[in-house]
Amino acid sequence: MKVSGLTFTELKKWVTAELGMKPYRAQQLFSWIHMRRVISFHQMTDVSLSARNRLDQVAEITSLNTCNTITADDGTVKSSFTLEDDEVIESVLIPDSPRLTACISTQAGCRYGCTFCQTGRGGFRRDLRTDEIVAQLYSLQSMTDDRISNVVFMGMGEPLDNFPALSDALSIISDDRGICIGARKITVSTVGIPEGIGRLAQLDGQYGLAVSLHSGVESTRRKLVPVSKTLPLTELKRDLMDYLSRKGRRITLEYCLIAGINDTIEEADALVKFASDIECKINLLIYNPVEGVPYRSPGIESVNRFMHYLYPRCQAVTLRRSRGSEIAAACGQLGPAARNTSPT
Numbered sequence: 243m244k245v246s247g248l249t250f251t252e253l254k255k256w257v258t259a260e261l262g263m264k265p266y267r268a269q270q271l272f273s274w275i276h277m278r279r280v281i282s283f284h285q286m287t288d289v290s291l292s293a294r295n296r297l298d299q300v301a302e303i304t305s306l307n308t309c310n311t312i313t314a315d316d317g318t319v320k321s322s323f324t325l326e327d328d329e330v331i332e333s334v335l336i337p338d339s340p341r342l343t344a345c346i347s348t349q350a351g352c353r354y355g356c357t358f359c360q361t362g363r364g365g366f367r368r369d370l371r372t373d374e375i376v377a378q379l380y381s382l383q384s385m386t387d388d389r390i391s392n393v394v395f396m397g398m399g400e401p402l403d404n405f406p407a408l409s410d411a412l413s414i415i416s417d418d419r420g421i422c423i424g425a426r427k428i429t430v431s432t433v434g435i436p437e438g439i440g441r442l443a444q445l446d447g448q449y450g451l452a453v454s455l456h457s458g459v460e461s462t463r464r465k466l467v468p469v470s471k472t473l474p475l476t477e478l479k480r481d482l483m484d485y486l487s488r489k490g491r492r493i494t495l496e497y498c499l500i501a502g503i504n505d506t507i508e509e510a511d512a513l514v515k516f517a518s519d520i521e522c523k524i525n526l527l528i529y530n531p532v533e534g535v536p537y538r539s540p541g542i543e544s545v546n547r548f549m550h551y552l553y554p555r556c557q558a559v560t561l562r563r564s565r566g567s568e569i570a571a572a573c574g575q576l577g578p579a580a581r582n583t584s585p586t
């Protein structure tokens with residue numbers, strides 16, 4: 243049993259029903275694994291030797307094998323991990339004082355094939371298990387003395403396409419008996435999977451939702467995010483409004499500016515119209531070149547023109563600084579072809 247992938251409720255059930263142990267053992271185990279982050283049952287000094295031996299026989303705490311770590315000049319750290327089936331995934335640690343953010347992967351590869359994204363180019367290989375998702379966070383935390391304050395599910399893969407593992411990971415990460423990163427400090431990023439947005443809205447925590455919009459023009463969005471052919475903007479907007487009415491938490495619209503594709507005033511106007519009646523923040527990002535992809539970063543004049551069109555017309559607009567682009571750790575750059583230089 244991969245116990246580090248069990249939520250507290252699941253762990254308690256397993257410890258009592260399967261092992262015949264007292265319920266308090268679940269509290270001990272959960273705290274050792276997720277708060278103190280030990281990787282061996284024999285490090286659990288307040289657990290009896292016989293219980294430790296039994297756990298050692300039937301259970302496993304997942305720790306990842308780091309195959310490469312690179313640090314960028316801005317302090318961003320990209321780590322590649324080899325999984326037990328030799329899949330390689332990537333996670334990123336982004337210092338931005340006072341925040342320290344972990345960007346986590348949820349799949350090996352991705353089935354959605356966004357045309358600007360390195361991960362999508364390699365195709366889908368498999369979903370990550372909950373223990374593999376959580377272990378990325380703990381591996382990143384072990385690399386720094388500073389406490390990771392925020393988690394974004396923007397690494398390799400579409401998080402809402404792996405909902406069961408994602409929801410258990412969210413429960414574990416935000417549990418105050420463990421690493422205890424508050425739900426409001428955790429953001430799930432999606433291309434807009436309707437069923438997943440609905441399921442995320444039904445979870446208890448106030449998790450942040452970020453949507454990779456990239457264009458308010460249907461034809462442009464279909465070019466950048468091919469899955470949007472079956473997910474029209476009108477339906478995406480309806481899903482976002484439903485999420486807002488359930489959670490009451492502002493949504494982030496992610497918009498990656500690409501030269502000559504979605505950085506025109508017509509595109510800015512379409513974005514204003516899409517965002518007009520949604521309580522949201524628009525997060526602009528400048529495209530990071532990916533080898534073999536025919537897109538270019540926009541010039542500063544084009545970025546400024548786009549921003550100035552949005553500013554008086556939108557509730558909140560930010561231009562996100564690109565972090566770690568020189569080590570291929572920035573948005574859309576994680577993935578197979580980047581392995582040698584070192585995972586949305």
Ligand code: SF4
Nearest residue numbers: 352356359362399586
């Ligand atoms: S941007 Fe996200 S959903 Fe699109 S291909 Fe990349 S990882 Fe998949």
